[in-house]
Amino acid sequence: xxxxxxxxxxxxxxxxxxxxxxxxxxxxxxxxxxxxxxxxxxxxxxxxxxxxxxxxxxxxxxxxxxxxxxxxxxxxxxxxxxxxxxxxxxxxxxxxxxxxxxxxxxxxxxxxxxx
Amino acid sequence: xxxxxxxxxxxxxxxxxxxxxxxxxxxxxxxxxxxxxxxxxxxxxxxxxxxxxxxxxxxxxxxxxxxxxxxxxxxxxxxxxxxxxxxxxxxxxxxxxxxxxxxxxxxxxxxxxx
Numbered sequence: 494x495x496x497x498x499x500x501x502x503x504x505x506x507x508x509x510x511x512x513x514x515x516x517x518x519x520x521x522x523x524x525x526x527x528x529x530x531x532x533x534x535x536x537x538x539x540x541x542x543x544x545x546x547x548x549x550x551x552x553x554x555x556x557x558x559x560x561x562x563x564x565x566x567x568x569x570x571x572x573x574x575x576x577x578x579x580x581x582x583x584x585x586x587x588x589x590x591x592x593x594x595x596x597x598x599x600x601x602x603x604x605x606x607x608x
Numbered sequence: 609x610x611x612x613x614x615x616x617x618x619x620x621x622x623x624x625x626x627x628x629x630x631x632x633x634x635x636x637x638x639x640x641x642x643x644x645x646x647x648x649x650x651x652x653x654x655x656x657x658x659x660x661x662x663x664x665x666x667x668x669x670x671x672x673x674x675x676x677x678x679x680x681x682x683x684x685x686x687x688x689x690x691x692x693x694x695x696x697x698x699x700x701x702x703x704x705x706x707x708x709x710x711x712x713x714x715x716x717x718x719x720x721x722x
Contacts, residue, residue, distance in 0.1 A: 497651070536698070536712040583651055592710060593640040593702035594659060599651035 496520045499584050499600035507608055508574060514603045516567040516584030522598070524590045525567040527559060530581040530602070542567060543590040574607045581605070610635040610703035614713035622721045627671075627686040629716045631699030634680065641682040642700040643673055646715075652698060658682065669693070694720045 497518045506512050516525065527539040541549035542561040556578075558570040567584055581604050585597040615630040633639055640659045644652040656667025663675040673684045682699060699713040 499651075502649075533714070535714050538710070585651075590708060592708055593704065596642055596654045596657055597644075597652070597710075599644075599653070601649070601651045604649075 497584055497586055497598050497600035499582075499603050501603060502601065503604045503606075505606045505608060506571065506574065508576070510574075511570070511572040513571065514569040514582055514584075514605075516569075516600055518565055518584075518586040518598070518600075520586060520588075520598060522586035522588050523564055524587045524592065525561060525564070526585040526587075526592075526597070527567065527569055528583040528585060530583055532580075536583070540569075541590070548590065571605075574605075576607050579605055579607045610639060610701045610709070610711050612699050612701040612711050612713040614697075614699050614716050616716050617714065618717045618719065620719040620721065621689045623691055624688050627684070627689045627693065627718065629684040629697050629699075629718065631673075631682045631684065631713060632680055633682060633699070633701040635701060635703045637704045640702040640704065641673075641675060642702075642710075643667065643671070643682075643684050644698045644700060646696040646698065648695070655684070655697075689718075689720045691720050691722065694718055 500515045525542045529537045539553045540559045545561045556573050560568040581602045583602045584600040588595040611634045613632045642657045643655040646652045656665045658665045658675045666672045671686045696715045698715050702710045
């Protein structure tokens, strides 16, 4: 257990469904992140939250909608996804937004399959 | 902007032999460098990091990496591979001139043969 918990571990959804991914950390970290990991591609940073405020959105399509109600919880709401959105979605946290100094703690990810 | 290149997509070694995973980086400023490991169906775990202190960095599970500025390299090594080292390894660079941006390499898959 890394300290960052993601649920569900696996998710299969149709293109018209709405689902949510959940991430939780009790490490006392102030920053949380969503990454997308696709086969044969480097990790892609999607969203950054610092003290529950969004600070970065890296041109992510609006069918992905993040929510951060507090510094310990992060959600990714999904709707009308495409098959190319199938990937491993990783949540991470860091002590502060200065992740260059502290690095990340990652969750185990949610394997998403869009059919 | 910074970038990172992992020179091998796949490395195969025999158990008990040395491991070398190669990483080259490009950075306009003093970089921070990291190695992460990802076991199947798991998230990424930090192995070690370089943040401008000692150039030889020791990490968990017997891994170490050496920052060589002249060669812009940060190769990961281990003297003796164990079966449990089989995983995907990612080199990451962050440029202190660029606002917290962390660039991941494409990964190197390490296979350990009995």
